[in-house]
Amino acid sequence: MARFKRSGKKETPELNTGSMSDIIFMFLFFFMVITTIREGEAKVKFTPPTATEYQKLDKKNSYTIYMGEPLIEGSAMLDNSVSIQFNDKLAPETTDEGLERSVDEFVKSSREASKSKDQDPDKITYYLKIDNKTRMTAVNQLKLAMRKRNALKIQYATNKDVKKGK
Amino acid sequence: MARKPPAINTSSSADISFLLLTFFLLTSNISSDQGIMRQLPKYSKDMQQVDVEINTRNILNVKVTNKNIVMVDGAKWLNDEWLMFTDNKSDVNSTNSANYAGEIGKIHEIAYEFFKNRYNEPNLPDKKLTNIEEAGFGMYEVTNGVISLQCQNYATYDTYIKVHNELSRAINDLRDELSREKYGKSFSVLEESNDKKDQERVKAIKAAIPMRVSESSSN
Numbered sequence: 030m031a032r033f034k035r036s037g038k039k040e041t042p043e044l045n046t047g048s049m050s051d052i053i054f055m056f057l058f059f060f061m062v063i064t065t066i067r068e069g070e071a072k073v074k075f076t077p078p079t080a081t082e083y084q085k086l087d088k089k090n091s092y093t094i095y096m097g098e099p100l101i102e103g104s105a106m107l108d109n110s111v112s113i114q115f116n117d118k119l120a121p122e123t124t125d126e127g128l129e130r131s132v133d134e135f136v137k138s139s140r141e142a143s144k145s146k147d148q149d150p151d152k153i154t155y156y157l158k159i160d161n162k163t164r165m166t167a168v169n170q171l172k173l174a175m176r177k178r179n180a181l182k183i184q185y186a187t188n189k190d191v192k193k194g195k
Numbered sequence: 196m197a198r199k200p201p202a203i204n205t206s207s208s209a210d211i212s213f214l215l216l217t218f219f220l221l222t223s224n225i226s227s228d229q230g231i232m233r234q235l236p237k238y239s240k241d242m243q244q245v246d247v248e249i250n251t252r253n254i255l256n257v258k259v260t261n262k263n264i265v266m267v268d269g270a271k272w273l274n275d276e277w278l279m280f281t282d283n284k285s286d287v288n289s290t291n292s293a294n295y296a297g298e299i300g301k302i303h304e305i306a307y308e309f310f311k312n313r314y315n316e317p318n319l320p321d322k323k324l325t326n327i328e329e330a331g332f333g334m335y336e337v338t339n340g341v342i343s344l345q346c347q348n349y350a351t352y353d354t355y356i357k358v359h360n361e362l363s364r365a366i367n368d369l370r371d372e373l374s375r376e377k378y379g380k381s382f383s384v385l386e387e388s389n390d391k392k393d394q395e396r397v398k399a400i401k402a403a404i405p406m407r408v409s410e411s412s413s414n
Contacts, residue, residue, distance in 0.1 A: 042200045055215060077230075078356040082363035086228035156228065161353035165259070165346040168355070176238035184230040185356055 071158070072114050073097035078161040080187035086156055090148040091184070092139040096167065097160035111160065111167050125170065132174040158186040231359055236409070253320040253339045255309045257302075257358065261349035265358055267296070267305055278305070282357070299357045306365035310340050310404070329399035330392070332377075341407045359408075366406045374400055 075097035095114035099106065106112050106123060113120040113128070115135040120128060140150040155175065159168060175183070256268040258277075265280040278296040312319035320340035327335055342362060346355055367382065374382040378396055385393045385400070 040200065042203060045203050052215075078353045080231055080356060080360040082231060082360050082367055083229040084232050086230060088228065091228075154232075156230065159352050161351065161356070163352040164348065165350045165352065165355060166348040168352055169346070169348075172235060173238075176235050179237070181235040181237065182232075183235060184232045185359070186228065186230045187356060187360075189229075 070117070071095050071097075072101060072117075072119055073099050073112055073160070075158055075160040076162075077158065077186045077188045079190040081190045083187050083189070084184070086184055087154060089146065090143055090152060091154040091156045092135070092142070093156045093158055094135070094171070095158045096163055096171065097158075111163050113167075113171060125174070128170060129174045129177060132171075132178050132180070136175075136178045136180050153180070153182065155180050155183045156186060157183055231356065231363060233359070233408075249341060250321070250339075252318055253341055255306070255340065255342045257342060257344050259344075259346045259350040259354055259358060261347045263350055263354040265299055265302065265354065267302065282354075299354070299361060302358060302361040303364040303368070306342065306362050307368055309342070310338050310365060310369055312338065312340075325402075327399050327402050329402060330395035332396075332399035332403065335403045337403060337405065341409055344408055344410045346410070362408055363406070366404060369404045370400050373403060 073095050075095060096111055098110060099112040099119060101119070113131070115131055116138065120131040122128065122131065139153055139155075143150040143153050157171075172183075175181070258266040260266060263281065263283070266277040267280065268277060276294050279294045280296055280299045280302055282299050309319060312322070315322070320338050322336035322338050324334055325337045327333065327337075344358065344362075371382040374380060374385055374396070377400075378385065380393075382397075382400060385397050388394070
């Protein structure tokens with residue numbers, strides 16, 4: 030039966046690479062989505078405590094303060110070796126007055142940034158990312174400085190409690 | 196006759212990649228920032244004079260000690276005993292375990308009873324009949340209870356947040372109950388709704404069940 034006879038040499042078909050670009054683009058988008066989330070880098074080690082009764086942060090009008098063990102050696106430290114990070118730099122002084130100055134600077138810059146984004150500077154949320162091993166003295170010191178500068182609306186960063194869920 | 200083998204059909208690969216893309220988009224948890232909201236009190240220089248006299252029945256004292264043991268004033272339930280809560284039981288055993296009341300996760304039950312005071316007991320906070328105007332809520336008996344939270348200097352932030360979490364949980368449970376009773380929806384549904392009417396209702400419930408936690412740092 031000649032019709033079914035195989036031709037002796039058969040070329041293997043070329044692999045179509047047309048979809049390769051699609052896949053690459055897909056990965057690109059995927060990574061773009063992931064990486065744009067993080068703004069600013071933490072210069073302190075920090076693991077947030079867990080909680081179940083959290084609320085979502087309003088990202089449009091919030092500014093972050095970090096507190097934890099500094100990653101760079103030789104940084105100024107508060108009680109129990111924690112540093113506070115405002116914007117991109119660690120607070121240079123740890124006395125009450127020095128801290129107040131840093132808070133003052135931070136509050137001013139945040140209010141300006143908020144105004145330029147058409148947000149209400151009186152409704153800024155200060156997002157406190159504080160390491161869970163921090164002693165309360167340091168936390169209270171920061172809170173007092175913030176109260177003196179009238180930065181009153183705060184949100185303590187927490188992770189979802191995986192054990193209890195919600 | 197040698198025929199060229201047909202090319203592999205690739206039209207479906209685009210569909211597959213789209214499926215993958217949507218799969219990633221839906222499953223990847225874009226790490227959203229979240230946390231516990233609090234309003235700090237205004238700063239005033241003459242702090243001592245701000246002390247408002249509050250009836251003792253309206254205060255629930257909660258202390259976090261240097262050893263991360265949470266002590267709750269049990270005078271309202273027991274005879275002048277402090278109830279102790281901790282996540283690490285060995286801390287209690289080394290001190291005095293007679294008043295050990297459970298894990299920190301149980302504090303919300305106490306706060307709940309404190310704010311609710313369903314039988315109007317004389318040693319729990321009294322209530323004030325108030326007219327709540329938001330959303331035409333009407334009259335409601337608003338509790339006068341205040342939780343006073345004290346933290347010793349060497350308490351850790353972790354324990355502090357756990358206590359805050361428990362207090363929030365008590366308040367959220369109470370608000371949820373009221374919301375279901377009044378509007379037939381849970382409070383979290385109301386909060387997430389964009390409807391103006393629901394937003395008013397949220398305000399009304401918040402006014403009916405206020406979150407009153409006063410903090411002071413002590414040694």
